[in-house]
Amino acid sequence: MAAPNEKLASSLQILKALQDRGISVFRGSAHPELTRTHRERLLAAGFLKPVIQGWYQSNNPEDDEGDSTHWYANMETFVAAYAHARFGDQWQLSPELSLLKHSGYTSVEKQILLHSPLAANQPQALPHGCSMFLYQTKPELLAQGRAPNASGLLLVPLPEALIRASPSFFHTHELAAQIVTRQVDISSLTARLLEGGHSVVAGRMAGALRAVGRATDAEQLVQTMRAATYVVVEDNPFERPLAHIGGRMNESPYVQRIQAMWSSMREIVIDRFEGIPRLSNLDSEALLHDIEARYVADAYHSLSIEGYRVSTDLIEKVRSGDWSPLINKEDRQARDAMAAKGYAEAHKRVRLLIGEVVAQMNEPAITLRRDFSQWYVTLFSPSVTAGILKASDLAGYRNNNVFIRNALHVPLAPEAVRDCMPALFDLLLAEDHPGVRAVLGHFIFVFIHPYMDGNGRLSRFLMNYLLTTGGYPWTIVTVQSQTAYLAALEQASTYRNIKPFADLICGLIESQAAEPIERITQRPESGSWTAPPPDSDPSHAFA
Known part of the structure; x- marks a missing residue:
């Protein structure tokens, strides 16, 4: 009969095979090789941690119970995997969160809003005070050309996200709005505005373009919309002068x-x-x-x-x-x-x-x-x-x-x-x-x-x-x-x-x-450090 350490080693071998395939967050039933016995053994040893019922993430057993590092590192990957498992490809991030991602925002958002015609307007609690909200939307509102980011989250394309985003985005996330307005392709944006007849949004986008230094593009947008008989009133959605950004408009x-x-x-x-x-x-x-x-x-x-x-x-x-x-x-x-x-x-x-x-x-x-x-x-x-x-x-x-x-x-x-x-x-x-x-x-x-x-x-x-x-x-x-x-x-x-x-x-x-x-420069009285030992993970701190 195998010893306990040998049993754990066999379970770890299966977990390692999943990790070698880039899988760090997964649904238990999707991987039959990781049987219930293996999962329970790895959970007891601290190498797995439950996320929600039926879902798990890899874990470092040396981490404290309240340590959020591994969860924050895997949260977006989990949300993408969960959404694909539940909705297939019939989902996307909210326009606002899509814009944050397009703008180079990298901090963890503790609530992620997903849009899907298959959702039921329900919240889902996640570890460490995080959550996702599954918002039911009409099938026709799933944007064309959605593409996954590095974590697998499906983003609304930039022009579409700017059109659909709430006007409040321009002051609640001023920097992100400034960056994406500098980036957006004016031809794609104008085409989508004309297709949807978005005259009010066109006025807002013209004001935003002018505010970030794209006056020529603002004029082009307004003139094109008016040529198509739309009434456009330019309106700057930013509430205050913007921070200076040098370089090219389409820079990283x-x-x-x-x-x-x-x-x-x-x-x-x-x-x-x-x-x-x-x-x-x-x-x-x-x-x-x-x-x-x-x-x-x-x-x-x-x-x-x-x-x-x-x-x-x-x-x-x-x-x-x-x-x-x-x-x-x-x-x-x-x-x-x-x-x-x-x-x-x-x-x-x-x-x-x-x-x-x-x-x-x-x-x-x-x-x-x-x-x-x-x-x-x-x-x-x-x-x-x-x-x-x-x-x-x-x-x-x-x-x-x-x-x-x-x-x-x-x-x-x-x-x-x-x-x-x-x-x-x-x-x-x-x-x-x-x-x-x-x-x-x-x-x-x-x-x-x-x-x-x-x-x-x-x-x-x-x-x-x-x-x-x-x-x-x-x-x-x-x-x-x-x-x-x-x-x-x-x-x-x-x-x-x-x-x-x-x-x-x-x-x-x-x-x-x-x-x-x-x-x-006096020598410390103890003569040595009293700080905790270093992490095994070299990226453990700002230090």
């Missing part, structure tokens, strides 16, 4: 989103920096000495935020060169030691670059664009040398999706990362306020989350590079501020509220500038 919606966020947030950051003293004449030697003096405290707190258990003794050992993975077995095997070694090497590289920029009075953003990719390589090279990571892991931006633990914000898809990172460097170069560069550079970087791991460490290096070359001191994000720090990043990412993050960073600058350097 993700790029447009970060450009608009930068434009709308910068004045808030500038106001918060008011009164914080800035050195106009930087002494590179004194600056480097100050940065070096803060190193141990900086490494302690930055690694602690990520959950590494690394003592200050290890940090000193690494910095002095006593760390030896070729001789010392503990050094070779310790993941935490690799993190400390990589941090030391990356800190040194950033510090030397700061000295070069200040001494030669170079433009910080130009030098950053040239050197930044090597910061990531330097940070993780020790882990490659020790065999913890593959050499290919140093290749560059990620090729897979990542999710932030318990956060509604979902980082951009890999293809969007490749559009947005050059746009971030362009924004840094165009910005003239060093405080805005530092705060928004940090925020936008973690919003994009370009790497599978190390995004938090790199974002804090980025922030301090831009602070110090702009006349502000190197500033340590302390482990004591971790909860507020992560919450502020979530506020900025999901709700476009940058004020908590600007307040936190500026507050740290002010408090640390007021303290003697000895107080900032």
